[in-house]
Amino acid sequence: MTTPNPRRQLRPTDVKRLNRTWRRNTAGRLGMIVESVTGPFNIGSIFRTAAAFGVDVIWLAGNATPPTNPKAQKTALGTDRLVEWHEPVPAAQAVRAAKDDGFAVVAIELTGDARPLHEAKLTGDVCLVVGSEDHGCSPAVLESADAVAYIPQVGRVGSFNVAVAAAIALAEARRQEWSAL
Template sequence: MTTNPRRQLRPTDVKRLNRTWRRNTEGRLALIVESVTGPFNVGSIFRTAAAFGVEHIWLAGNATPPTNPKAQKTALGTDRLVTWDEPVPVVEAVRAAKAAGFRVVAVELTGDAVPLHEADLSGDVCLVVGSEDHGCSPALLEAADAVCYIPQVGRVGSFNVGVAAAIVVAEARRQEWAALEPAHALHGE
């Protein structure tokens, strides 16, 4: 009797699969969330961060904390799975990330920004997303080690900040995992 490889995994199988990916993930990831005020965006960023193993989130500027009831609705309690700090001035957040051993890479459209897929997101990296309206502040861009942007080909000029954070965190992990053996070999197929 053969099993259907396309069936949804049972919860125990999902835990086993996730444990395998965790064992094969060594790069440290962190985020700086600068002046993101929309609580649903903050909740979404925390949920994504928890799913991808982000170890720390520095809130900066006037960012809404994940304890906001509306943020909690989207985060679904994941703020307890990621260490985070109350909002501080952005340069202080960058300093703290660098002191913790992270290279700081802002996500913004600047003259020197490289496309996301060409950005070096290896090693211990802290990704930065800026406010919904104005993006990353000039002070943050000056303090960052590098800048990248998400290429877009549609008729819309920007992503929602929660979506942008998910894309860049996923790309950082993808770059790390691309160096591993094929995924089927990781979970015993």
């Protein structure tokens, strides 16, 4: 009798089973504030990644493009229906809403007091903030956030695409939670 190849890609049923196991080991709530991200493909990618990591709620802030934009839909592939989201409001109002909902708010930005992402406390109920493609998080967000973290980089490029930064931050938040199990 031959043994099945452990390196074969999982079938859809196996993927669902694997994801269900991770979901059972995930208690912390994740939220996001997406401030003034206008690129529809960035919005679609952020929503798709948020759905994959089990984000509970996304507050759009500033002039953020909603996920209902047809170009955003092309990237999101309908995942915006899997994440609760709110129409854009002023950034400080989005931060207040997240805090009122019990989230600690952590902006992902390069500031003088920012901690490296892997050293930031991202466990429990945490809401990550990503800012616009051009200017990052606004001063209003940075003043009202509970903490600021940055993604260490060693290459010659000074920043990440906002959707990539969101994915890295969400992955790190879940990694911290799962590492504590």
